[in-house]
Amino acid sequence: MPKFxxxxxxxxxxxxKGVLEAEDKGQAAxxxxxxxxxxxxxxxxxxxAYGVGLSLGLRRIRGQDLATFWRQLASLLGAGLPPVTxxxxxxxxxxxxxxxxxxxxxxxxxxxxxxxxxxxxxFPDVFGPLQVSIVATxxxxxxxxxxxxxxxxxxxxxxxxxxxxxxxxxxxxxxxIVGAVVVSVLVTFVIPKFxxxxxxxxxxxxxxxxxxxxxxAFAKVxxxxxGLAVIVIAATAYQITRKGPGRLALDALKxxxxxxxxxxxxxxxARFAQVLGTLAANGVGIVEALEITAKTLTNSVIxxxxxxxxxxxxxxxRVDVAMRRGKHxxxxxxxxxxxxxxxxxxxxxxxxxxxxxxxxxxxxxxSMTALLESVLILALxxxxxxxxxxxxxxxxxxxxxxx
Numbered sequence: 393m394p395k396f397x398x399x400x401x402x403x404x405x406x407x408x409k410g411v412l413e414a415e416d417k418g419q420a421a422x423x424x425x426x427x428x429x430x431x432x433x434x435x436x437x438x439x440x441a442y443g444v445g446l447s448l449g450l451r452r453i454r455g456q457d458l459a460t461f462w463r464q465l466a467s468l469l470g471a472g473l474p475p476v477t478x479x480x481x482x483x484x485x486x487x488x489x490x491x492x493x494x495x496x497x498x499x500x501x502x503x504x505x506x507x508x509x510x511x512x513x514x515f516p517d518v519f520g521p522l523q524v525s526i527v528a529t530x531x532x533x534x535x536x537x538x539x540x541x542x543x544x545x546x547x548x549x550x551x552x553x554x555x556x557x558x559x560x561x562x563x564x565x566x567x568x569i570v571g572a573v574v575v576s577v578l579v580t581f582v583i584p585k586f587x588x589x590x591x592x593x594x595x596x597x598x599x600x601x602x603x604x605x606x607x608x609a610f611a612k613v614x615x616x617x618x619g620l621a622v623i624v625i626a627a628t629a630y631q632i633t634r635k636g637p638g639r640l641a642l643d644a645l646k647x648x649x650x651x652x653x654x655x656x657x658x659x660x661x662a663r664f665a666q667v668l669g670t671l672a673a674n675g676v677g678i679v680e681a682l683e684i685t686a687k688t689l690t691n692s693v694i695x696x697x698x699x700x701x702x703x704x705x706x707x708x709x710r711v712d713v714a715m716r717r718g719k720h721x722x723x724x725x726x727x728x729x730x731x732x733x734x735x736x737x738x739x740x741x742x743x744x745x746x747x748x749x750x751x752x753x754x755x756x757x758x759s760m761t762a763l764l765e766s767v768l769i770l771a772l773x774x775x776x777x778x779x780x781x782x783x784x785x786x787x788x789x790x791x792x793x794x795x
Contacts, residue, residue: 395504396420396436400429407432409496423503453518455551457488459544461495466540475508475536494518507531521684522546522667529674539674546670549750553659556754560761564768571772578779580615583608590786598789600782643693647720651763655756660694661725662749669742678738679706694720711738724748 396417399409417434424431461482468478479499486492494515501511509528512519519527523543530539587605590597597605611618632638647653667688671681682702686695697718704714712730715721725745732741 396434398424398429398434399432400424400434401432453488453491453494455547455554457486457491458518459547459551461486461491462540462544462547466537466544469540470537476502491518508536521687522671525671525676525680525684526674529676533675542670546666549666550663553662553750553753557659557757560757564761564764567765567768567772571768571775574772575775575779576611578776579604579608579611583779583783584612586783595786595790598782598785600778601786604779604782639692640696643691647691647693651760655753655760656691657694657720657722658749658753658756660689660691660720661722662746662753663689664694664698665725665742665746665749669739669746672742673739678702678711694718697721 397409398420399407401407417436421431421434424434464482464485465478468481469475473481476499479495479502483492483495483499486495497514498508498511501514502508507528509524509531512527513524516524526539526543527536530536583604587608590601590605633642646656664685667685668681671684672678676684679702682698682705686698686702689695689698697715697720701711701714701718704717705711710730711733712726715729716726728741728745729738732738735741
């Protein structure tokens with residue numbers, strides 16, 4: 393269907409811009425007038441698609457911006473305003489220009505006779521399958537205000553979890569950077585000065601010192617080659633582990649790590665139970681809900697197990713039995729699912745389980761951070777201490793020989 397770009401006045405001071413679909417220019421003008429707009433310009437937008445040119449802008453839309461969008465939309469819809477009017481108001485109040493452009497595109501789609509959920513689905517990088525599915529359910533049941541409020545809470549909870557993980561990793565990352573800088577300075581600038589002094593001693597250096605001198609000499613001449621090798625290896629590893637077998641292998645390795653594996657599992661189980669419970673509470677079928685939930689998980693191994701469980705449920709299996717065939721769903725979650733299924737209260741049980749895992753994941757992240765900090769401090773101290781010892785060994789030997 394053709395698309396028409398328009399500029400129209402809703403009030404003498406308010407000029408709106410957008411794109412709508414219509415059979416022809418006359419029908420597009422008729423729709424705009426029926427919405428109470430006074431047309432300023434209306435032209436066929438050949439080759440224009442919703443969302444074109446937004447790929448870079450989407451990366452600048454923060455989770456907090458999205459949570460504010462849903463919160464404002466819930467308030468306006470709850471006050472009885474229709475979706476188009478609510479979107480116009482939220483668009484004007486949105487401070488993020490990239491999100492405002494997305495909202496404008498969604499509004500144009502709704503004005504062009506698409507449903508709200510269809511408009512959102514045009515931007516999967518902003519409104520994922522979970523949000524689109526819940527909004528579609530809200531449209532079908534007439535509960536859009538409640539759905540928007542629930543999505544605001546959902547986005548805020550996700551942001552809180554990510555914020556806690558990032559905050560917990562700030563100090564370990566800082567330690568790694570400081571350690572790398574200290575070792576680089578020692579190897580590149582400090583040790584070569586000692587090498588001149590050691591040559592003047594005229595004696596064979598201890599093995600640790602010789603190894604250190606060799607590393608220093610290589611780094612001083614070929615530092616660019618080392619840096620290039622690190623960049624190439626990192627880029628290659630990133631490409632290999634982005635998707636496919638490489639991604640599965642990396643995610644499986646993460647789950648097998650002694651401490652990090654448990655932390656990742658708890659975080660994923662909290663997200664899994666929360667999303668699945670939310671979808672089930674909104675009337676989404678359990679098979680479709682598992683497929684959507686799998687797309688929200690960051691670990692592809694657990695996500696695949698969720699999809700396989702959905703396929704087995706579609707074949708007639710119970711939910712808890714299908715999930716038990718996976719290797720990474722904890723017994724506590726499986727037992728709560730079984731109880732919820734038997735008592736017809738699966739959404740409530742999943743949400744309770746999600747709250748338990750959220751608390752456990754918070755504690756696990758703090759414990760992992762404390763352990764990681766201790767390990768990094770010991771490792772950094774050991775490396776620097778080893779370098780200092782290798783430098784001091786020839787000096788002590790020379791002093792002993794003089795004495």
